[in-house]
Amino acid sequence: MTDRQLASSPVRRFWAVYAAIVRSMVYALVGVAALGIVVMMTITCLEVVLRLFGTGLKGGVDIIGLAAGVTMAAALPYTTACKGHVAIEYFFQKLGRLGRTVVDAVTRLCVIALFGFLTVECFKYGSAMRQPPRQVTPTLEVPEFWVPYVLAVSTAVVCLVAFYHLFHPGRELIKP
């Protein structure tokens, strides 16, 4: 098979489309996370400034907590896509090529299993929070169930990212 035939092979095309779709999901979540950080910063500053004028910001802690939950959940796929997690690579690098490939594949499979499981559990956790009496924030009484749902979506996207990494060892889905 020539290089051109290989490049246009269905498998290559599948991975190209797959990577594009997962990347767009990751970037959509990056947008949500960025918004969350801005909200956290703005509300904290507003809380301090309003305190100068003798009034506090009612429910500031609630909003910041929710924003933090959404931010961290939404940042999870991006950090995974650019392989930004802390790992001890020293011993792994000492392995031969075959050893590295096998260990890397087992590690990715474990990550897929972990996050697949977390997707189901976060969804169940959100649903449990939704049942009456609904879990709400202490001051503003905003329902909280949707944050675990965001977390479930993010962990599902992490599975998709890890699936890409499983078949592309040594390559990041997104360059940091």
Next chain:
Amino acid sequence: MTPAQIGVLGCVALLVLLISSMPVAFAMAIVGFVGFALIRTPDAAASMMAADLYNTFSSYSLTVIPLFVLMGQIAFHAGISRRLFNTAYHWVGPLPGGLAMATVGACAAFGAICGSGPATAATMSLVALPEMRRYGYNMELACGTVASGGTLGMMIPPSVVFIVYGIMTQQSIGKLFMAGIIPGILTALLFVAMIYINCIRRPEMGPAAPVPSWSTRMWSLLGVSETLILFVLVIGGMFAGYFTPTQAAGVGAGGSVLIAVVRRQLSWWGFLRALQETMRTSLMVMIIVAGAVIFSRFLAITRLPFELATWLGELPLPAWSIIALIIGFYVVAGCFVDALALILLTIPIFYPVLTELKADPIWLGAIIVLVTQIGTITPPVGVCAYVVGGIERDVPLQTIFRGALPFVVSLIIVTVLCVIFPQICTWLPGMVKY
């Protein structure tokens, strides 16, 4: 099998997963979940894991991490780091090794607005290394200085490592920040002394830069104004008891954005890059915290840390020798494991032991950060050295590690001083109100 035996097996399994390069957070979560499921029930373990992940991510007290990281990122993208270096350069550049000293000064100042060692090293690599190369500095000294100067970001507040230690051990973050100030300054001074001595002995290592005029020097002082404002606002506010750490971090982040906008130094692109880097760095920390929470729940039900504490407490050894052994462990393990991950991995095990031995938790936090600082510039896993090596690709890693060696000696001296005179770490925290 008894819970304690399952606990020991869990620790072994964790070690195996870590060695196989599985991300630290995931390894801790997997072992914590499986162990909890074995001792209690799989259902209980599953609910515990989802709840812990959610609660860690949406914890108000942990929002201090992304907000401080954002402050440092904005400062970098707004060019504050470059102006800090310029100021230091104009004042000490004409001395032998002056540019390297300026780098240490700029690292210490940047550490006061950035909570991460590797981030400080990366920032200063971009700012200081081209200048030192231009003036014919020996690259061993130049790279060693930047890598070691970067570690100051871990000790000088705000420090992400202190925040995480404070949350894990339920100690005041404000007091921990204060505990880092004097050792941080002392380390910076010793770094400068080490550079000066080296360059006096071998002047070709760091030739002096041209002497600038006094007006240039005076004008350059404006370069530290933003950092000074932010530091006084954030740390002063906490010291005076006006801000909680989260509020201080929020005000610091907002203040750095305001300064950058007023000075017209921050583009939209820079702002977006800062947000992107903030979420990546913060998540990297937060997911390890979540993993550590899950793992420590498992350890708690095995009662392993408490049994270890009781066993160590009953050993016919003086308390100081056990504390010294644990500190020694951190020095060795710090060479292999990232500082933050090491603290999160070991605090659930060692903290009960150390409290049983009546060690001051604030002093202990400062000592642990100091010794893990050493690990970031020593082989084989010296993160700060790798960061510099990644940016300055034509300098071999062994050259950077060799260049960092004198600074390791400085860090050991500071650690010994802090052990002999604990007041270096505990005097300022004793004055803090929050």
